[in-house]
Amino acid sequence: TTTGETDNWNAIFGGDGFQPLVDPDNTNVIYALSQRGNLGKSVNDGASFFSAMSGISSSDRKNWDTPIAFDPADSQTLYYGANRLYKTTNAAGNWSVISPDLTDGPYEGNLTFGTIISISVSPLNSDVIFVGTDDGNLWTTENGGAFWSNVSASLPNRWVTSVLADPNDVNTVYATYSGYRFGENLGHVFKSENSGATWDDITGNIPDIPINDIVKDSYGNLFVATDVGVVASLDQGNSWNVLAANLPSVPVTDLHIHQGSEYLYAATYGRSSYKINIAENILGPTNQDLQTTIALFPNPAQDTVVISFQHQAENIAVTIYDALGRKMMHKTIPAVLNKASLDISVLPKGLYYVGLDIAGAGTTKKLIKK
Structure with missing residues (x-):
């Protein structure tokens, strides 16, 4: 949809x-992919597309769902994941390889192909890039691809479905994994505060289900897409809760x-597709004063x-929400x-948001019930 309306999809x-x-x-410029990494580019709001594959080797392995990503600091710079990582600095005019083969492939079969499936560029330093593969490798570079380090030694040998460079800390990164444990005590969401060392x-309490994506909002809250919906953590991953309101129990990709x-x-x-306003429905409104x-x-x-407060008031209206925004x-x-x-005393233990209305001014504060 180019209008944002829910009934206008083409x-x-x-x-x-x-x-x-x-x-x-420039929202007239759209990049789109079909299977096995076939990349097209439109400069007229999707009315027509032309191939944007110049410089990408046809012999490189490409996943059925090939990843591409912008450099958050420069929309002319993009990254394309095959079994090697490609980079363009002229909006897909041409691509150059910036890594060796980052997989252990090739493989036979239809589960693991030896391809990159997730890319994240740090919003704080464009030279810091994280790449995950379908054979459990997770790599990072701190110099724009001149040197790569494999940081997956202690991580599960599963599809690295998503990597996320933290928007507020260049040394923090998150990684998510698919797969079931088959009796093994393997997690699905991991965090590093030292660039993957x-x-x-x-x-935590996320069920044993594949995780498909992870994002972090400006409040520091984490949201992950799973095979049965969306779960959220409002305390840096210490606990998770299902965001179930109006969202069907289906895979969120x-x-x-x-x-x-x-x-x-x-x-x-x-x-x-679905949307929810984080501030209004999960955190509540805020009055900075x-x-x-x-x-x-x-x-x-x-x-x-x-x-305790400084405003003059005879009464305070208090509304307490749980971590999912329920009153x-x-x-x-x-x-x-x-x-x-x-x-x-009647509240269960956990994290809450206390909405306060004092003399016509409103705010929300975090509260932990122990």
Whole structure:
């Protein structure tokens, strides 16, 4: 859709339909793929396409769902994953190889092909790139491809379905995996804070299901696409909850966050696309002035939490949401000497968001119930 309307979809490229990219600086420019890495480019909003494969070797192995990615700092620079990584600096006018074969392939069969399936370029440093393959390899370069390091030694030998360079920390990266454990204690979501030198399994309470994608919003929250829907973590991966409202229990293949509107978009297999406003439906509205002058203590709290503030008010309207944005409590409580006490003993242990309305100003604060 070029209008954003939900009833205005048009087919613009052939094949089974794979990973499209829209130039963030010129929305008339669209890149689209069909199976086995056939890349086309449109400069007229999808009305027509021409081949954008110049420089990409026909003998290179390409996945059925070949990945492409923008450099977040330059829309003229893109990356294309075969069994080697390609780079263009002139909007796919021509491509150059910037890596050796990053797989252990080729392979026979129809599960593992020896191809790159995920690419992530750091928004903070374009020379830092992470690449995942369908045979369990995860590579990184810190100098734009001049030298590559394999950082997958302690990770599962499964499809690296997604890699994510953290938007706020150049040394932090996330990796997700497909596959079931077959009795093995293997995770599906991993995090490294040292560019892949060591990894922590942050799968936590996510069920034993394939993970297809991972994104991180401007609040620091993580969202992963699974074979049965979307799960979210609002505490850096310490715990996960299902985002189930109006979303069918089907494979979600891709996630995208529109940073301007804070909408999270989810693409499903066979059940169309969905969106949810993160700020309004998960976090709630924020008033920056009130945010800096209000406090909850103790935090973590057990049975009672005290709300202190600087605004003059006789009463405070309090609404508590759980990690999925569901309303758990709503009360109006009296304020005495710029303080109010709230009984939270009925709430289960976990992370909550406390929506506060004080003298017409609103904000949301995090609260941990222990």
